[in-house]
Amino acid sequence: MDPVELREEGLLLRPWGPDDAAEVYQACQDPSMPRRLRAHALASVAGPAEARTATDDVSLGVFDASTGTLVGTCGLVRIDPAVGQAELGYWTAPPARGRGVATSAARAIVRYAVGTLGVRRVLWRAKVGNHASRLVAVRIGVRFEGIERASLPDGDGWADAWTGALLPGELREPGTEPDPALERAAARCRVFGRPQPTLQTVTRDGRPVRLRPLRPEDVPACVRACRDPDTVRYTTVPDPYDETHAERFILSDAPALWARGTEAVFAVADADDAMVGTISLRLHGDELFTPTGDVGYLIGPWARGRGYASAALRALTDWGFANLALRRIEWQAYVGNAASRAVAERAGFRIEGVRRQALQHRGTFRDTWSGARIAGDQS
Numbered sequence: 001m002d003p004v005e006l007r008e009e010g011l012l013l014r015p016w017g018p019d020d021a022a023e024v025y026q027a028c029q030d031p032s033m034p035r036r037l038r039a040h041a042l043a044s045v046a047g048p049a050e051a052r053t054a055t056d057d058v059s060l061g062v063f064d065a066s067t068g069t070l071v072g073t074c075g076l077v078r079i080d081p082a083v084g085q086a087e088l089g090y091w092t093a094p095p096a097r098g099r100g101v102a103t104s105a106a107r108a109i110v111r112y113a114v115g116t117l118g119v120r121r122v123l124w125r126a127k128v129g130n131h132a133s134r135l136v137a138v139r140i141g142v143r144f145e146g147i148e149r150a151s152l153p154d155g156d157g158w159a160d161a162w163t164g165a166l167l168p169g170e171l172r173e174p175g176t177e178p179d180p181a182l183e184r185a186a187a188r189c190r191v192f193g194r195p196q197p198t199l200q201t202v203t204r205d206g207r208p209v210r211l212r213p214l215r216p217e218d219v220p221a222c223v224r225a226c227r228d229p230d231t232v233r234y235t236t237v238p239d240p241y242d243e244t245h246a247e248r249f250i251l252s253d254a255p256a257l258w259a260r261g262t263e264a265v266f267a268v269a270d271a272d273d274a275m276v277g278t279i280s281l282r283l284h285g286d287e288l289f290t291p292t293g294d295v296g297y298l299i300g301p302w303a304r305g306r307g308y309a310s311a312a313l314r315a316l317t318d319w320g321f322a323n324l325a326l327r328r329i330e331w332q333a334y335v336g337n338a339a340s341r342a343v344a345e346r347a348g349f350r351i352e353g354v355r356r357q358a359l360q361h362r363g364t365f366r367d368t369w370s371g372a373r374i375a376g377d378q379s
Contacts, residue, residue, distance in 0.1 A: 004058060004116075008108035009174075011101065013060040013074060016045045020061055023070040027093045058112075062092075062105045071096035074105035076113055076122075084120035086113055088166075090136065102136045107171060110140060114168045121165050127152050128160040129259035131193030137164060138185050138288060141172035147260075184325040185288040191323050192261035199266070201315035203307030204346075210273060211266040211312055214250040218267055221275040222246040225300035234337045235298055236361060262287045264320075268299065268312045276303035279312045281320050281329070291327040293320055297343070304339070313347035321375040328372050332359065335367045349373045 006013040016024065024045050056079050062072040072092040079086040088109065090102045113119040124142045126133035137144075142164040150158035199211040214222075225231060226241040238245050257263035261283075268277040277299035284292045295316065299309045320326045331349050333340035345351065349371040357365040 006108040006112060009104040010065050011104055012063045012065040013105055013108055016061050021045045030094055071101050074109050086119045087123040103139045106136055106140050110171050121167055124164045125161045128162055131189040135186055135189040141170045142166045181289050187325045188261055188288055196258050199315050199319055201311050203311045208271040209308055209311045210269040211315055212269055214254050214267045218250055218275040219243055219246045225277060225298060228301045231298055234334055268308055276300050276308055279316055281316050293326050294330040309343040310346040317373050327375050330372045332368045332370050335369055341369055344371055348377050
């Protein structure tokens with residue numbers, strides 16, 4: 001494939017040369033660089049020039065056009081002319097992150113792929129949890145198509161991968177006006193791309209309440225709370241509930257939901273940091289763009305009536321409005337669950353009515369109360 005040189009918004013994308021080796025090797029020491037991109041970049045600067053140009057892949061260094069400093073890599077791999085497909089890859093050097101380098105470089109390489117190589121489908125993949133890569137993809141117009149299970153090498157194993165594609169005519173060019181949808185997506189990628197936070201609040205009578213990530217030592221309290229007859233009556237926790245269920249929920253399910261950016265599950269803890277219940281905020285539908293989420297919570301019987309649930313619900317919904325750019329957060333409870341309804345109303349939710357046969361509960365469809373809190377509502 002003939003060498004290619006591209007320019008985009010102050011960047012120069014060009015083939016690697018032997019003089020780039022030192023900068024490439026230094027950049028590749030960053031542990032966040034995907035292993036496949038690291039290997040590809042190192043191979044691209046190694047060996048004689050004829051070996052570097054023999055591949056059908058397009059592997060380009062991304063440099064600051066004014067200083068010549070290496071700021072990242074971008075390219076196309078797995079190019080298949082027979083079906084008109086190629087896979088997009090990019091990475092930004094740590095000192096250059098937060099400046100839109102990967103987004104600009106990816107736009108340039110997509111234009112080249114479609115306009116020069118005749119690619120009809122530009123593929124994108126990233127390890128689930130790599131929200132920085134996902135944000136670049138959405139900014140250039142990639143449409144997400146699902147999750148491929150255990151499809152990317154990850155240490156000694158395999159990781160799930162987000163996958164998507166961009167077709168001719170779908171490239172999103174830089175806009176001159178703010179795009180609320182992209183701003184919402186960016187906010188969520190920033191939040192879920194970092195470790196889960198701890199939220200601090202107090203009950204109406206001043207009791208400290210913490211919303212924190214679940215921990216292995218929460219297993220006994222989780223089992224105790226989920227075996228309570230009222231919990232079984234008004235939630236869908238497995239019945240009977242044992243330590244295996246709690247361990248899977250705490251060690252696997254909750255962290256996976258955070259990594260995917262679809263749900264934030266917190267332990268509700270007291271002043272001694274002991275778990276007294278759980279609470280979660282789930283995003284509806286397309287988790288990057290939806291303006292709507294919903295909440296669920298349970299408090300163990302030993303801690304009920306002390307205001308933990310309503311304090312936690314107020315704090316979590318405030319966090320969702322401020323950090324996830326949500327406009328509406330919904331609540332549902334089976335008709336008859338007066339305790340959950342009281343919690344929601346104290347937290348500022350307005351009851352909107354009864355939804356007939358709305359949820360299935362242990363084989364039976366049941367009516368639910370429903371309500372919502374809107375951004376700007378006072379709790």
